[in-house]
Amino acid sequence: MSNRKVNITPDTTWKETTPGGVIVDAGNAEDFKTGDWRSMRPVWHEDKCKHCLLCWVVCPDNSIKVENGKFVGFDYDHCKGCGVCTKQCKFGALDFVPEE
Amino acid sequence: MGKLVEIRWHGRGGQGAKTASLLLAEVAFNTGKYIQGFPEYGPERMGAPITAYNRISDDPITIHSNIYEPDYVVVVDETLIKSVPVTAGLKENGAVIINTSKSPEEIKKELNYNGKVYTIDARKISEETLGAYFPNTPMLAAVVKITEVVSVEVFLNDIEASFKHKFANKPQVVPKNMEAVKRALEEVKGNE
Amino acid sequence: MAKRVSLSGNEAVAFGMKQINPDVVAAFPITPSTEVPQYFSQFVANGQVDTEFVPVESEHSAMSACLGAAAAGGRVMTATASAGLALMWEMLYVGASMRTPLVLAVTNRALSGPINIHNDHSDTMGARDSGWIQLYSESAQEAYDNLIQAVRIGEHKDVQLPVMVCYDGFITSHAVENLEMLEDADVKNFVGENRIAPYALLGKEPMSMGPLDLPNHYFEHKRLQAEAMKNAKNVILEVAAEYEKLSGRKYSFFEEYKMEDAEAAIVVINSTAGTAKYVVDNLRAQGKKVGLIKIRVFRPFPAEEIAKALKNVKAVAIMDKLDGFSASGGPLFNEVRSAMYGVADGKIVTSYIYGLGGRDVTSVNIEKVYSDLFSAIETGKYEVYNYLGVRE
CATH class of the missing domain: 3.40.50.920 (Rossmann fold)
Incomplete structure (x- = not known):
């Protein structure tokens, strides 16, 4: 957050905010943690995963973390728990379980 | 405030009364006057009676209403005098200028007006000089002569320049238009 | 040196637009404003301006296209009247809140019904709370002068608001009067460089405009918008003072x-x-x-x-x-x-x-x-x- 040009928080005053609500920081949607919308949670079974990355393709929130062409985990800060990734997995590598 | 001349034009939609009023405004403007030229708009279409106005003055004009007590009334189509009260509000020391083949005396009988009446046969002049019925040019010349809003000499120079500009692509019609102007200046006649 | 001319109000506004040479004009015709986009589209067709002219299918679209162009950083102008302004209504508020400067020439005309094409001030007075700056004009001269000043007022960094230049339908729009026009070069110099471009979508920095704004921020953005309108007071006087030096004509509130x-x-x-x-x-x-x-x-x-x-x-x-x-x-x-x-x-x-x-x-x-x-x-x-x- 500190690298933002304008740091918009719930306490930002009218003198600090941007004209017309203009968003001047590209990609600042990342600052908004949508992970707490989740009631169901995707879980990864590494042993069954073929790293086909179709889960990455279908994820609407860019919450599948990939490194060097391999699945490495979920971005639980932003995953809303829609379950699309678990539904499409053909290898049983993704389970969908209730949040505790 | 210097002398303000107010003119009301009566014509029919499509006959060019509005254009004539704008031409008069332009002529006066070119001699350094302050001018207004504006039509009264309505739902009128081709053939319906229309009204247009001019104010011409040596000083800036701020008033923005229609004209109810004109110094001059110009009637571009004589059939209007049967249906439109063309002399309404016209000053007694003003004048009517009307496009007709009739004499001023005959027209005066038809109008409820005690002031001066001038006639000009713009149809005859335009048909004989221009080969078609374009009453605007002779009407304009007659109005200039009677109202004296600009001197005839200045008007002749100005209108010739404007014809040369307007008809740059067919210069052969310029002398014909000038002929129409000159005949109108001579032939407009009044009942004093 | 000024040029002494005789023009109708609509001609004066169209010639003023030509001298301003905006990037985009999107317009839909309506009496008695029609002549403005009509004359201006001739300037476009003749190559006398560099403007992109967008003939749209309604006034709602005209204002939408204008806002899009202004949001992208263009200097934008349009014209309308009466029901045309009414159809722009939704977009008027969006333009003001997005802080997109643009100039709208309005020939004041009554609103229906009963249906009437003639002058009164129902149209722009109805839009008085839309967040636009409103300048009114007694004559063709003032419509022309206000139009040129409107560009500078709206684009000022402390303002960034759209501006309506209002003049009476028919009475001013269709009456030929004397006025003085500035030289093309003087207008070009006066309106100067487009001041919107660096702060807009296609400017130096990436940005998003017109976002969803929920209760936690909407009020702050509106409060800031209100401040821009307050700032406009000083800017209007500054621009008028500068314009007086150029034209000799004095303007104030x-x-x-x-x-x-x-x-x-x-x-x-x-x-x-x-x-x-x-x-x-x-x-x-x-x-x-x-x-x-x-x-x-x-x-x-x-x-x-x-x-x-x-x-x-x-x-x-x-x-x-x-x-x-x-x-x-x-x-x-x-x-x-x-x-x-x-x-x-x-x-x-x-x-x-x-x-x-x-x-x-x-x-x-x-x-x-x-x-x-x-x-x-x-x-x-x-x-x-x-x-x-x-x-x-």
Whole structure:
């Protein structure tokens, strides 16, 4: 957050905010943690995963973390728990379980 | 405030009364006057009676209403005098200028007006000089002569320049238009 | 050097647009504004301007296209009237809140119904709270001058708001009058570089505009928008001062005509002010102490300044060329009377609704208003709410 040009928080005053609500920081949607919308949670079974990355393709929130062409985990800060990734997995590598 | 001349034009939609009023405004403007030229708009279409106005003055004009007590009334189509009260509000020391083949005396009988009446046969002049019925040019010349809003000499120079500009692509019609102007200046006649 | 010309209001505005040479004009024709995009599209076709002309299918689309172009960083202009402005309504508010400067020339015309194409101020007065700056014009000259100044006012970094330049339909739009036009180079120099571009979508930095704004932030953004309107007051005066140096013509929030020792005053907008000046001159020649205030800037509303200007009158008539249907006078009346509270108290303040749907306003009508005011001063008896020129 500190690298933002304008740091918009719930306490930002009218003198600090941007004209017309203009968003001047590209990609600042990342600052908004949508992970707490989740009631169901995707879980990864590494042993069954073929790293086909179709889960990455279908994820609407860019919450599948990939490194060097391999699945490495979920971005639980932003995953809303829609379950699309678990539904499409053909290898049983993704389970969908209730949040505790 | 210097002398303000107010003119009301009566014509029919499509006959060019509005254009004539704008031409008069332009002529006066070119001699350094302050001018207004504006039509009264309505739902009128081709053939319906229309009204247009001019104010011409040596000083800036701020008033923005229609004209109810004109110094001059110009009637571009004589059939209007049967249906439109063309002399309404016209000053007694003003004048009517009307496009007709009739004499001023005959027209005066038809109008409820005690002031001066001038006639000009713009149809005859335009048909004989221009080969078609374009009453605007002779009407304009007659109005200039009677109202004296600009001197005839200045008007002749100005209108010739404007014809040369307007008809740059067919210069052969310029002398014909000038002929129409000159005949109108001579032939407009009044009942004093 | 200025050029002395005779033009109609619409011609003056179209020629002004040509001299400004905006990046984009998106417009849809409506009487009596049609001639403005018509003349301007000829300039585009002739290659006399560099403008992208967008012929759209409605005024809602015209304003949408203009906002898009302005949001992208273009200098944008358009024109409309009456129902056309009404169809832009949704987008007017969006433009103001997105802080997209653009200039809209409005030929004031009555709103339907009954259907009427003639002049009154229902259209722009209805848009008075849309967040646009509103400049009003007595004549073709003022429409032209306001148009050029509007570019600078709206684009100023402390303002960044769209501007409406309003002038009376037919009375001003279609009447040929004398005016002075600036040289092309002087206008180009005066409006200068496009000041929007660096702060817009296609500017130096990536950005998003027009986002969803929930209760936690909307109010702050509106408060900031209100500040821009306050800032506009200084900017309008600065731009006017600079324009005066260029043109010799003086502009402010309003014009005070023979107000120095006036006992009876009229406050009025647009072309009727010219007719009222003629009446003031005649009454002054008879020794009557009468004056006139002609509003040029209605948004932002110069409340303190107007109250000060009315401090020494005994009676003032405030004239609205629309009925606000508030059952208590038109919007100009209410704003001026409210401005006077606590600053210019104890005056006779009356409302006149006049000239609806193009009803001609004559010098006789205006004389009646001054005569009413003097009668009120002498007898203390008067009606607050009046209709002028309606058949009783």
